[in-house]
Amino acid sequence: MIPLLKKILRTGVITEPAVEVDIGPRQEIERLNDELLRILGRALTIREVDAGSCNGCELEIHALNNAYYNLEGRGIKFVASPRHADMLLVTGPVTKNMENALRIAYDCTPDPKLVVAVGDCGCGCGEVGQLFGENYATCGPVDNVVAVDVRVPGCPPTPLALMQGILAAVRRA
Amino acid sequence: MLFYAEPIEFTPQAGCGAPVWLGQIAEGEDLLRFAIAVHGAGGRIAALWGEDRRREAERFRLNCVFGINQGHVWVALDLPAQGDACPSYPDLSGIFPAASRMQRATRDLVGIASDGGDQRPWLRHGGWPADWFPLRHDSVHEVGVGVGFPNLPSDYDFVQVGGEGAHEIPVGPIHAGIIEPGHFRFSVVGERVLRLEERLGYQHKGVERRLAGADFATGTRLIGRVSGDATCAYAWAYAMALEAACGVAPPPRALVLRAFMLERERIANHLGDLGALGNDAAFAFGLTQFMRLKEDWLRLNAELFGHRFMMDRIVPGGVAGDLDPTALRRVVEQCEAIGREVKALRALYDEHSGLQDRFLTTGAITAELARELSMTGMAARATGLILGGRCYRQGYTPPPPYDRLGVRPATDERGDVAARVAVRFDEIFESLRLLKEMAVAMPEGDVRVEIAPVPGATGLGVVEGWRGEVIVGARIGPDGRLARVHPHDPSWQAWLALEHAVMNDIVPDFPLINKSFNLSYSGVDL
Numbered sequence: 001m002i003p004l005l006k007k008i009l010r011t012g013v014i015t016e017p018a019v020e021v022d023i024g025p026r027q028e029i030e031r032l033n034d035e036l037l038r039i040l041g042r043a044l045t046i047r048e049v050d051a052g053s054c055n056g057c058e059l060e061i062h063a064l065n066n067a068y069y070n071l072e073g074r075g076i077k078f079v080a081s082p083r084h085a086d087m088l089l090v091t092g093p094v095t096k097n098m099e100n101a102l103r104i105a106y107d108c109t110p111d112p113k114l115v116v117a118v119g120d121c122g123c124g125c126g127e128v129g130q131l132f133g134e135n136y137a138t139c140g141p142v143d144n145v146v147a148v149d150v151r152v153p154g155c156p157p158t159p160l161a162l163m164q165g166i167l168a169a170v171r172r173a
Numbered sequence: 174m175l176f177y178a179e180p181i182e183f184t185p186q187a188g189c190g191a192p193v194w195l196g197q198i199a200e201g202e203d204l205l206r207f208a209i210a211v212h213g214a215g216g217r218i219a220a221l222w223g224e225d226r227r228r229e230a231e232r233f234r235l236n237c238v239f240g241i242n243q244g245h246v247w248v249a250l251d252l253p254a255q256g257d258a259c260p261s262y263p264d265l266s267g268i269f270p271a272a273s274r275m276q277r278a279t280r281d282l283v284g285i286a287s288d289g290g291d292q293r294p295w296l297r298h299g300g301w302p303a304d305w306f307p308l309r310h311d312s313v314h315e316v317g318v319g320v321g322f323p324n325l326p327s328d329y330d331f332v333q334v335g336g337e338g339a340h341e342i343p344v345g346p347i348h349a350g351i352i353e354p355g356h357f358r359f360s361v362v363g364e365r366v367l368r369l370e371e372r373l374g375y376q377h378k379g380v381e382r383r384l385a386g387a388d389f390a391t392g393t394r395l396i397g398r399v400s401g402d403a404t405c406a407y408a409w410a411y412a413m414a415l416e417a418a419c420g421v422a423p424p425p426r427a428l429v430l431r432a433f434m435l436e437r438e439r440i441a442n443h444l445g446d447l448g449a450l451g452n453d454a455a456f457a458f459g460l461t462q463f464m465r466l467k468e469d470w471l472r473l474n475a476e477l478f479g480h481r482f483m484m485d486r487i488v489p490g491g492v493a494g495d496l497d498p499t500a501l502r503r504v505v506e507q508c509e510a511i512g513r514e515v516k517a518l519r520a521l522y523d524e525h526s527g528l529q530d531r532f533l534t535t536g537a538i539t540a541e542l543a544r545e546l547s548m549t550g551m552a553a554r555a556t557g558l559i560l561g562g563r564c565y566r567q568g569y570t571p572p573p574p575y576d577r578l579g580v581r582p583a584t585d586e587r588g589d590v591a592a593r594v595a596v597r598f599d600e601i602f603e604s605l606r607l608l609k610e611m612a613v614a615m616p617e618g619d620v621r622v623e624i625a626p627v628p629g630a631t632g633l634g635v636v637e638g639w640r641g642e643v644i645v646g647a648r649i650g651p652d653g654r655l656a657r658v659h660p661h662d663p664s665w666q667a668w669l670a671l672e673h674a675v676m677n678d679i680v681p682d683f684p685l686i687n688k689s690f691n692l693s694y695s696g697v698d699l
Contacts, residue, residue, distance in 0.1 A: 003520070007521065049347055053376075054695045055693065055694070057401070068465070068468050095377055096298070096299075097300060097374055097698075101354065101375070131394055136300070137377050158481065
């Protein structure tokens with residue numbers, strides 16, 4: 001137990017604002033977090049739905065919860081059921097085999113709800129979005145299936161871009 | 174050249190890729206006999222896919238890749254086209270159980286069927302008719318709202334488990350975490366799992382149809398998104414296949430840079446998995462620590478390669494981008510730092526009794542089972558099998574640059590979650606060593622050569638990715654574009670092992686066992 005506690009102490013809080021200039025995105029993360037909290041004033045819950053991605057977007061959505069971005073530490077939480085969610089974070093292209101499941105998840109999310117489409121495939125933009133457009137197996141971008149409030153392009157979008165997208169959706173609401 | 178004294182003449186594939194032999198099989202009976210011989214010698218089925226060659230030869234083709242001690246053998250069996258009927262070939266699932274789902278997928282996509290075994294649809298859920306096959310040249314379809322095929326709900330014939338107190342728990346396709354979709358049907362008595370049956374295909378987005386007719390560069394983009402967490406492995410296997418087909422050898426510096434990226438991909442995924450495994454055993458400290466290390470790792474990727482996951486950096490003919498001495502020095506420094514941290518964290522994991530209590534004996538599979546299921550990669554090595562495309566073994570020489578790196582295979586004989594954790598730790602240390610070694614001895618020279626398509630040529634690429642063996646088979650069309658490309662993920666085989674691993678454990682252990690395999694959905698759903 002003692003080595004474990006020592007490790008925790010030595011690691012410290014890495015989310016704190018830093019004075020060094022070359023930390024890069026750290027100040028931006030802080031600013032986004034503060035703005036999110038100011039707008040929300042409480043918790044935001046997100047249900048992630050992978051409707052056909054290559055799992056690249058999921059890797060970056062996972063990263064949102066690491067100590068650098070610390071989304072959950074700010075009251076923004078990924079939840080297990082759409083019934084508990086304020087926002088759906090959907091990656092695509094939406095496959096035919098997931099179309100129905102996505103609609104059910106959307107219907108299960110209580111109103112008012114927000115939908116953020118994630119990634120070039122989910123947004124239907126960029127070269128990759130074109131390559132993964134509609135075909136016999138896919139319905140194409142997320143807004144071909146459910147109404148989308150905000151799009152976060154990128155292949156995959158960085159955690160910072162995802163934070164900005166979540167913020168943009170909350171601002172609109 | 175002959176294998177197992179079977180009357181099939183094999184020729185070695187040219188080039189500097191993984192060792193592959195190609196052979197043509199005349200009759201279905203010969204395929205069956207060859208498969209039995211491979212099985213008898215301890216070999217495995219590595220991939221199986223179909224091809225519509227009616228335009229060239231009035232035939233369909235069944236491609237099978239078998240993994241044998243010396244490397245891989247790729248055999249083709251031509252099946253005469255019979256109007257609209259589904260031509261059939263001998264069922265291999267009785268010899269290699271892992272062939273079953275590949276055969277079902279081949280039927281759904283190409284319309285050639287095994288003459289026995291499981292005939293339920295696999296990738297086709299209801300989005301297109303049963304008599305329409307997306308990978309046939311003459312299959313047209315319309316897209317857009319209100320046109321095209323109706324997306325009909327489908328029923329799936331799960332195997333029922335009966336008896337007093339037995340009941341089912343359906344899970345998915347949308348799971349509780351941030352994870353890809355798939356359906357798991359548990360049959361349980363109380364908490365004990367009697368049987369798990371997976372139904373996948375939810376991620377099917379028609380990648381192979383998109384690859385057909387694409388040029389090499391477009392193919393690079395598509396193949397790098399078959400399974401995003403293994404993008405470097407896929408891109409390398411694809412490049413290897415096309416280079417073998419076109420008779421092009423990438424420069425030595427390019428090969429080392431590819432291995433450089435592949436090892437960085439391996440470490441990134443292992444770091445993430447080790448954290449998630451801690452978390453699934455209620456040890457959130459592990460997740461926090463390992464995700465911190467992974468983020469540091471990915472940020473250096475972004476600086477060095479311009480992309481956090483190094484997508485689209487391995488291209489046919491070489492690599493896009495180069496590393497200067499400063500970059501290489503930073504990698505060495507990072508490897509030192511991360512190595513120290515992981516070593517300390519391993520001690521904490523090993524000493525934590527609560528964690529070990531969850532890991533030990535949970536989700537165990539045996540080496541015999543792994544071999545029967547044709548498994549490869551990390552999960553197979555965690556049963557004690559010394560299988561690895563990067564390592565020497567008797568009769569097998571790994572492809573460059575691994576032939577000069579002397580990779581030590583990490584194995585563990587326990588076959589449980591603890592073993593898969595231990596193998597991941599060992600592989601991180603080995604890959605860190607390889608990265609440092611490559612960084613200080615990087616060959617000089619170009620990183621990319623021109624590659625001109627050779628119409629009609631074929632090639633097979635095999636790369637030992639972080640999960641296991643990634644295979645790409647490619648045929649170039651008469652127009653110099655890709656006629657047929659088939660990517661194969663090691664998860665095809667390992668998903669079967671997961672079904673076995675949960676038997677006799679309890680339902681709450683499933684997330685932990687599942688994470689310990691961390692299989693790709695997108696990679697097998699295509």
